[in-house]
Amino acid sequence: MGSQFKSFTEKLLSFRTESGNEQPAQRWIRNQLDAVGFETYEWTADPELLANHPSFPSDPATIETADRPSVAGVVEFGDPDEGQTIVLNGHVDVVPAEEAQWDTDPFTPTWDGEKLIARGAADMKAGLSACLFAAKELAAQNTDSDELNGRLVVESVVGEEEGGIGAAMAALSNPYPFERDAAIVAEPTELELVTAVEGSVMLRLELEGKSAHAATRWRGESVLPHFERIRTALRELETERSLTVTHPLYERFETPWPISVGTVQAGSWASSVPATLTAEIRVGVAPGETVTEVESAVRDRIDAVVDGDDWLEAHPPSLERFSVQFEPASVSHDEPIVRHLQAGMEQNGLADTAPKGATYGADSRHYQAASIPTVLFGPGSIDNAHFPNESIQWDAVEQSKDVLVDTLAAILGEDTPTNTARTSHEPEGSRSKN
Template sequence: MVCQFKSFTEKLLSFRTESGNEQSAQQWIRGQLDACGFETYEWTADPDLLASHPSFPSDPATLDTAKRPSVAGVVEFGDPEEGETIVLNGHVDVVPAENDQWDTDPFTPTWDGENLIARGAADMKSGLSACLFAAKELVERNTAEEELNGRLVVESVVGEEEGGIGAAMAALSNPYPFERDAAIVAEPTELELVTAVEGSVMLRLELEGKSAHAATRWRGESVLPHFERIRTALRELETERSLTVTHPLYEQFETPWPISVGTVQAGSWASSVPSTLTAEIRVGVAPGETVSEVESIVRDRIDTVVDGDDWLEAHPPSLERFSVQFEPASVSHDEPIVQHLQAGMEQNELADTTPKGATYGADSRHYQAAGIPTVLFGPASIDNAHFPNEYVHWDAVEQSKDVLVDTLAALFGGEHA
């Protein structure tokens, strides 16, 4: 067992765990959990089951799940049936790193003072590390100081960046012989309590025009003006939704439900009128909405551009879902997990315990859908996630671990330190 908190985190960050390459790290983490005396579990997602889930593509062959285990360690306190069963969840997968944009090797953890730099430092291996060491400290504290009752699960899941492969499977098919009462996902929240996450729907737009030689372009029908009218309509829709779709946790955001055209591919030759266009669009979905509802709103807005346009009426654009969809999720502020975490934050002198909303999606939605109240709380900032020179301030990692320890101790019947 790598006993030191910093050493463990450094080792975890040294694994290259881009999507599909998590197995070695997961085997190591399971070994660490075994060494801590935890009862360990492992599961691999069933692509057929995921394909039946609305978040994932319907073709199982497109889902890469082989040799991608999720792992967990379970520790019980006193009479576990008399207390709560709490899940601490983190994902081990990271997004790719563009080495030429980094000042250091992304997978060689580097210290700059108290800042730990590496791919995954913010999103979210430092949070995962804090979960494991919070559990370890609680075991030691229980033996020495107070009698607790409950059960704690520390999860390291795969494929979060691809829609939550490991967490979705754990929600759809419980890998444990017990039920789960609540969960904390250690995403980078800057030590703030996040109780609502935004959803998103991914749509692929295809337009058809008519090719012609650029020297006689009037003989063709360029897709570009048609796309520009659609893009303008979507931008107007985004503005309207920012004003009309409201949520108390999202008032701070200038554009709470963004509509982003992420990729555009048009034409085939510089000297030809572009006759085809494919654009990929991400549309934000507010808590309280559904992916299907928002998709329908987008379709209706595009239809207003088509109506009255002779070319588009004769050659209507296609709009289809692709990739992974994220349903929004939120948890009631009356849930014990929310209130105990707020108390743990106060005990550790975090001034702002007000619940927040996040404009990104997270694995919390899978647990919420399974009836497991789930919040987000972790060190680092989402502003650092997926960026070159990603880092976390170590004091925040330590503090997140301390908050988790005090929160869990209270949930299991102890007192805040």
């Protein structure tokens, strides 16, 4: 199975699955799932439904879902209704590759020893492959056995980089004729157990000044000094939030809730006073907070800059959400999926099984919102994602698959399944404000 595992991953990496171009890969994955005897499902997101979701823009026309199917394969064990149903989730979409910065073709998988180089190697096609081959291996080991009961669902979803189009739809409108008890999302966690993911709010700031010829710039009103005061205020807010918004899983991060001014466009001509400015800002949201709360804190801080400034009071900046928003998510450490995954990690030589927090967002939040306890666990590092020459060590991919096999065998082999109540889950030691 090892050579098949590598070949499958290489083929998957060869598909150019930038956002909106996932369909060919998804058709191939579904055929692969059919070929190994999994019952397959397919769904396409409804933009009208997503437009009512807080993660997405309110205009359905801006949410691209056509020809973007998500697919899944289901394998059943023993009496499936007597055991747990576990979802193994991965996203097939990747971010664009700046090909001039790569040493190899991003979509021609290349081996450097046991390191596999390609766009999506870490984020997260290798993890998706590990999910499929873990389910396949467990099914092969238990062909005639009645020791396991339950179901495994291997999902390949689209649009994660755009807010989680496929996963959000699966959470909002269950595509299966059965309930789901827990999920594992195979994001690159460096083979660590991640039980909390950060959220983010995307805000667009616009400022208006007064244009003038550069030779008589005192006749105009440059937006740049005003923006610099706002940017300084946001930096101070970031520092304050790092001290006052706490969470036990995020103490290892110097700046756990970053505020990043990602783009700034100002002025229209070098010989004119810059009279307009547009800045796009990403603000981190801690587990236990809401996007709305954090947006309000940013608005209050900008309002404080405006107060007392004659020009800004007469020409206040506008601030609005844009793109997609990520709500934070966390799962209780008492959930069986956490306990079983920790045991599977220990079985495979991973000594550090302590739950961790991640400063990025993930599709886990959609399943958590649907009261499906969800953790992150996968090979590779987020530090390598979205970068030129993205790569992953194959031994880590193999190890992640082995951990999943042992974890799932333990869950499906329980004499009495532990069905958790379908309520929202709060993490151990949730955040507090000092």
